[in-house]
Every structure is written in structure tokens, then in C-alpha cells.
Amino acid sequence: MKVILKQDVKGSGKKGDVIEVSDGYAKNFLIKRGLADAATSGGLNEIAQRRTADAYHKAENEKQMRELAKQVNGMSVKLPIRAGENGKVFGSVTTAQIAAALAEQGCDVDKKKISVEGAIKTVGVFDAEIRFMEGVTAKIKVEVVPLA
Numbered sequence: 583m584k585v586i587l588k589q590d591v592k593g594s595g596k597k598g599d600v601i602e603v604s605d606g607y608a609k610n611f612l613i614k615r616g617l618a619d620a621a622t623s624g625g626l627n628e629i630a631q632r633r634t635a636d637a638y639h640k641a642e643n644e645k646q647m648r649e650l651a652k653q654v655n656g657m658s659v660k661l662p663i664r665a666g667e668n669g670k671v672f673g674s675v676t677t678a679q680i681a682a683a684l685a686e687q688g689c690d691v692d693k694k695k696i697s698v699e700g701a702i703k704t705v706g707v708f709d710a711e712i713r714f715m716e717g718v719t720a721k722i723k724v725e726v727v728p729l730a
Contacts, residue, residue, distance in 0.1 A: 589617050598633075647718045655722075659687070662728070663675060697711050
């Protein structure tokens, strides 16, 4: 019997999958517990439309991320921060501070998507990478200057 899964079922499939199972397993377990519905032509058509819509939305989202990556790539961010006489920063520069500085320049980026090699604990220019999604990245320069 073919069924359409409403939820992830361990060992059988993920939500939205159409699987072939024995009649007893389908009727007595999957359908009875509300984990699946019998695969009808209407249900199969609905899944096909949903997959098409999901693919479209994913492509649109990727297009937006690529445009944002082009806009951000090569940008330079200046972060004034308290530092000692020898150029050592009190604490360290965080990705949240970098994200806030980017937001001031008109680019809204989540702090979790920013990665910096090591901790920034001195005054200077550092490279940072922003990973918008898999395969879409941008590199920026972070200039840490002491507060005047």
C-alpha cells in the first residue's frame, strides 16, 4: 500500500515522502496514529505542487543571498574600541559588534553567519568571512581602531 507520510517516521521516511509499505503496517500503525495518509491522486498532486513551490522559494532565497553577498563582498568595517597603550583590546571584538557595524552601513547580517580566524584582541586590520548559505560567501575587512 502506498502512503504519504505526515511526519518523519524513523526507518520509513521523512515528512512528505510517498512510500510503499505493507497493508497491515499502513492501516494498523501509520494511519491509525496519524503519521500517514493513503496515497490518493489528489494527495500526490498536492505533494508535487508543494515540492515545485519549495524549489521556487529556495531558488528565490538563493538569488537574494547571492545579491547580498555581492553587495557585502569587499566591504570594510571600522570598529572603534577601547584599547591599552600597546594596542591590546580590552576583551575581544565579537561577531555581534561586526554585525552591528555592518547594520550601520545598511547590510543586515546575522552574527552567527560571520566567522573570524581566531579572536581579535589587538588593534589592526583583520579578515572576516560571512557564510550566507552553502556556496554563498563574502569576505570583508574589519579594521579595529582605538577609541579617541
